[in-house]
Amino acid sequence: MTGIEAVTLEKAIVHKVGNPTRGEELKLSANTLTLNDEIVRGLLTRYFLAPFNEHELYHFTHISDLDMNEVYSYAKNIFEDPSCFQRESVFLAQLLYNKSTHARVKEGELYVVLFDKVLFEGEEKKALGIFKSETKETFLKVFSHGQGWEIAAEDGININKLDKGCLVFRTDQNEGFKVCVVDNTNKQQDTQYWVTDFLQVQPFTNSYHHTNQTLGLCKLFIEKEYAEKFDISRTDQLEMMGRSMEYFKSREQFNLQEFAEEVIHHPEVVDTFMDYKRNFEANRNFAIDEDFDINLTAVKKQAKVFKTVLKLDKNFHIYIHGRRDLIERGYDEETGQKYYKLYYEEES
Structure with a gap:
């Protein structure tokens, strides 16, 4: 995605979502992230937005009534009233937890993020981001110790590899919004829970x-x-x-x-x-x-x-x-x- 430098990250919250069939918990956060550090804010914005292809578009669907698509409804509520951001993010985490029952689904962090000034189709738009990190990598941390240096190993997230993401643009609401989707893990047909079970999106049939x-x-x-x-x-x-x-x-x-x-x-x-x-x-x-x-x-x-x-x-x-x-x-x-x-x- 282009124009990331001009994007404003307005709100962000993190919840821990496990796999209920393995007895893993759902741990909900009561507060949004502080994010006073501009460097961290910029790194997060690039981590979340860079992997998306804005030409490959989807929209929310439902077999009977679009308003019964839960992710669509929660996104609509946040756009209409940003003060309900934390409450709706909890609903999103609970929904994802209930959909994470397949044996291959990994525990991870769910990020819900509200953006402004995202360049899309030539205009700046509000956008809601829903992201999940599942893959942990080991990093070496070098730190000073006395007269020399020591090395320790820490597990963390590679900010160059987004596992799963959904970016909902505040446009075409009556048609299910315009949505970009990333799913770089669990690509097998039986574990497409992110796209088919959780988001319930289908591609826009354009050129x-x-x-x-x-x-x-x-x-x-x-x-x-x-x-x-x-x-x-x-x-x-x-x-x-x-x-x-x-x-x-x-x-x-x-x-x-x-x-x-x-x-x-x-x-x-x-x-x-x-x-x-x-x-x-x-x-x-x-x-x-x-x-x-x-x-x-x-x-x-x-x-x-x-x-x-x-x-x-x-x-x-x-x-x-x-x-x-x-x-x-x-x-x-x-x-x-x-x-x-x-x-x-x-x-x-």
Whole structure:
């Protein structure tokens, strides 16, 4: 997130939230943090806000009535009456405690923070932050002792690694606010308690969402389904990876039928891809449009993980950008080793 330096941290409180199935306690704080030290205030603001991608937006939902989404209601109450901040933060901690029953859920600190002047969509907004730190790291502390120095080990929080977070912007209230979400721990489907059980949020279906999800779908399909069902080589996988990314980089509009014809080609692979897309959507409880504007920010994000590199032992990396027909794979019986033969016209 950008513009963090101008953000005002107005209020913050910390509660300790354990896992009730392990007999861990919920320890509630009666007071907000003092935070008179400007350095600490600045470090906390960066720790809380830096990991968020403001383009990847969610909104609170409920199966019957939005006001029955508890996190949404507590956030709305704080925005409307900041004097109830401590009381509503207790309700948030109690709710999270009740949702923290899975065996993999770790005990941690819950931070509830009220911000002002957060730059979002070109305007300064009020925002409510809900964060949980679960991972402790060991740090060495050097301190003076007599005529020399001593070292002690202390457990603490790495302020460069936010475990879980939710940033609620005071906008679009009737649609469930606009929300950013971070969840860097417990990413398994059965432990998505932060997103699905506690927050109950769903993505906004905008161009960023459709672009990001479609590229994620393509990557998973090529790496898993395509490789397993059609017994293709690693170079075939990388070639399709390259074609997929090139399609998104060279177009302004995505069309599913055009993508299938130009990138996937073979009818039986296209049918498998369409089936995979339907399962992908069903498992995530959202749909990807067949036509949408391509979002370049999402393309740049996915390009970082769309690797088209063929790694051969620890000796060679071959970057494949196209022309699968110029790569020949073989096996040398004399040496008992595999090889690749590359055809080219110039080198630079």
